Amino acid sequence: MNQATVTLRSRNPDVLTCIANLSNDEVFTPPEFANQMLDMLEIAWAESHDGASIWADPTLTFLDPFTKSGVFLREITSRLADGLATTIPDLQERVDHILTKQVFGIGITQLTSMLARRSLYCSKRANGQHSIAKSFTSEDGNVWFARTEHTWSGRKRERQVDPTKGGEIIVEIVGTGRCKFCGANEAEYSRGDELESHAYAFIHTTDIKARIAQLFGADMHFDVIIGNPPYQLDDGGHNNSATPIYQFFVENAIALDPKYLVMVTPSRWFSGGRGLDKFRERMLTSHQLKCLVDFPKLYDGFPGVKIRGGISYFLWERDYDGPCTIQTMWDGKPLGAATARRLDTYDVLVRRNEAVSILDKVTAKQESTLDQRVSPGKPFGLRTFFHGKSSPAGIKDAVQLYGSQKISYVDRSEIPQNPEWVDEWKVLMTAVQGTSAAVETKFLSKPIIAGPGTASTETYLVAGRFKSEDEATRYSKYIRTRFLRFLVSLRKSTQHANRDVYSFVPDLPLTEDWTDAKLYMRYGLTADEIAFIESQVAAHDDSGVNEALDE
Incomplete structure (x- = not known):
C-alpha cells in the first residue's frame, strides 16, 4: 500500500x-x-x-x-x-x-x-x-x-359504523397525518419498502x-x-x-x-x-x-x-x-x-457587513415602521385563483378586483374580509416578487394605486390605505425609492414579500414627496453608504405605477 x-x-x-x-x-x-x-x-x-x-x-x-x-x-x-x-x-x-x-x-x-x-x-x-x-x-x-420510518400523528378522525359489532366507532384516517419529528406529509411519504422513506x-x-x-x-x-x-x-x-x-x-x-x-x-x-x-x-x-x-x-x-x-x-x-x-x-x-x-x-x-451601519442610522431614530401599515396576506379573504367576471355589467354593486395578471369584477357582497377597505384609496404590492436571475436587484414590484371601489386577491398585499389620492401617490413614490427597497432587501431572502419584509422601513409622514436624495440626507448616509445602496438596488423605470399589473 x-x-x-x-x-x-x-x-x-x-x-x-x-x-x-x-x-x-x-x-x-x-x-x-x-x-x-x-x-x-x-x-x-x-x-x-x-x-x-x-x-x-x-x-x-x-x-x-x-x-x-x-x-x-x-x-x-x-x-x-x-x-x-x-x-x-x-x-x-x-x-x-x-x-x-x-x-x-x-x-x-x-x-x-x-x-x-x-x-x-x-x-x-x-x-x-x-x-x-x-x-x-x-x-x-x-x-x-x-x-x-416516520412516526405519524395528528390524523383526522371520523365516526364510522363498526363493521363487526355495529354501533359507532372513531377511526383515524390513514394518509392524513404528519410525522411528529420532521412534519412530513403522510400522504406523500408513507411508502412501501421499495422506495426510500426519507425519514x-x-x-x-x-x-x-x-x-x-x-x-x-x-x-x-x-x-x-x-x-x-x-x-x-x-x-x-x-x-x-x-x-x-x-x-x-x-x-x-x-x-x-x-x-x-x-x-x-x-x-x-x-x-x-x-x-x-x-x-x-x-x-x-x-x-x-x-x-x-x-x-x-x-x-x-x-x-x-x-x-x-x-x-x-x-x-x-x-x-x-x-x-x-x-x-x-x-x-x-x-x-x-x-x-x-x-x-x-x-x-x-x-x-452584508456594509449594510449594518446604514441600518443602525435608520433605527437610531426609533420611528414606527411600515409593517404596522401593510396588511397580512389575503387582505380581502380571496385566494389567488379566485376570479370575477370580465365586465361589471349585470353586477348590482360592482367592485373592481385586482387578481393574478388580470382585473375582474365581483359584487361587493362577495368580499368576505375587510369590505370597508373597498371605498378607500389603497396602494397594492405583489405578495411575491422575484425572478429566476442569479442576483435580485428590484426586491419589490412597482406599486399599484387602487382607488375607491376596488379590492384584490391574495396576489397582492394592501401596503397602505388612504383618504386621498395625493397621499396614495406620495406613498407609492416612497415605495419605489432605492432606499426603501434596500431596507426591504435586508429581510427578504426569498421571492415572498410579506408584511415582515417592511419591518426595517420607517413609516414617514406623507406631507412631502420622498426621494432617495431626501432620504439619504435625512439619515445622514455617507457617500460610501449611498454607493453601496445603489450598487445593490436597481432603479425602477419611470413608467406609471399602475403599469405594474402588466409586468
Whole structure:
C-alpha cells in the first residue's frame, strides 16, 4: 500500500466532482467546498489550542451524521493521515486507527451509505478484500445506515359504523397525518419498502444521545460534527414553499455537545419564516457562532443547484462566547472584508457587513415602521385563483378586483374580509416578487394605486390605505425609492414579500414627496453608504405605477 492509496489525494479526476445531485433537497458537497469548511475548522481549532493542529490529535472523533458522497469523511481521513504521521509512523496502522477510532458517518439513504463507504474505505464493504481498513468485522464499518420510518400523528378522525359489532366507532384516517419529528406529509411519504422513506435517523428520535449510543456505543462522544444535511421536504410545496428540515439536524447536532459544529445550510434561516424563527433566535443569541461564510448569489457555492436565498456555512464552537466573523463570497471569491460583529442586534441576521451601519442610522431614530401599515396576506379573504367576471355589467354593486395578471369584477357582497377597505384609496404590492436571475436587484414590484371601489386577491398585499389620492401617490413614490427597497432587501431572502419584509422601513409622514436624495440626507448616509445602496438596488423605470399589473 502506498501513500497515494491511503491519503486519497491528487486524484485526477476526482469522481466526487462528477456526481449529479440527488435533488435540491439532498445536495452533494463538492470536494473543494468541503475542504474550505475543513480549513475553517483547522484555523478555529488552532486559535483555541495554542496553534496546535487538529489533524495531529489521535484522540479526536469526527461525525458526519448525514453523509451522502462521503466527501467530508474522506477529506478528514486524508488530513489525519498526514497529521498523525509522526505519532503513528506505520502507514497501515495509522490508517486503521483513523478509520476505526476517529471517523464516523450516518448515511441518509441506502445508496448514499454505499457511496460513502466506497469513498472512505475504497470498498463498498468496510471489511472487504480491497478495503484500506483492516480491523473491521462488519461490512458497514463506521458508516451506519438502517431504514427509519416516520412516526405519524395528528390524523383526522371520523365516526364510522363498526363493521363487526355495529354501533359507532372513531377511526383515524390513514394518509392524513404528519410525522411528529420532521412534519412530513403522510400522504406523500408513507411508502412501501421499495422506495426510500426519507425519514432520517438523526432527527427521528426524542433522545439523540441515546440514538448515537445505540449506533456507535454508549461511550461514544464526538468532538467535531460536520456535514451538509438534507434541506427540506418537498411534500407538495416547491423550493421556497417546501418545509425546511435542516434546522432539526443543527439542533440535534448541538444537543450532542460537540466541541465544534461545522455545517452548510440554505441561508434562508437568516430572515425566513416557515418554522425557522425559533431556530434563528437561538443561533443569533447564543454567541457561539464564531465564523460564517455566506454565498448570497444564486448557484454560487453549489453550481447548478437552485437554492433561492443562497447558501452559507458556519462554525459553531461550544466554548466560545463572542462576535461572529462574517465573510461574503461572490463568484467564489471574498467580497469585502471579513467583519466580526454581534448577531443579536436585530431579530434577523443582516447578511452584508456594509449594510449594518446604514441600518443602525435608520433605527437610531426609533420611528414606527411600515409593517404596522401593510396588511397580512389575503387582505380581502380571496385566494389567488379566485376570479370575477370580465365586465361589471349585470353586477348590482360592482367592485373592481385586482387578481393574478388580470382585473375582474365581483359584487361587493362577495368580499368576505375587510369590505370597508373597498371605498378607500389603497396602494397594492405583489405578495411575491422575484425572478429566476442569479442576483435580485428590484426586491419589490412597482406599486399599484387602487382607488375607491376596488379590492384584490391574495396576489397582492394592501401596503397602505388612504383618504386621498395625493397621499396614495406620495406613498407609492416612497415605495419605489432605492432606499426603501434596500431596507426591504435586508429581510427578504426569498421571492415572498410579506408584511415582515417592511419591518426595517420607517413609516414617514406623507406631507412631502420622498426621494432617495431626501432620504439619504435625512439619515445622514455617507457617500460610501449611498454607493453601496445603489450598487445593490436597481432603479425602477419611470413608467406609471399602475403599469405594474402588466409586468
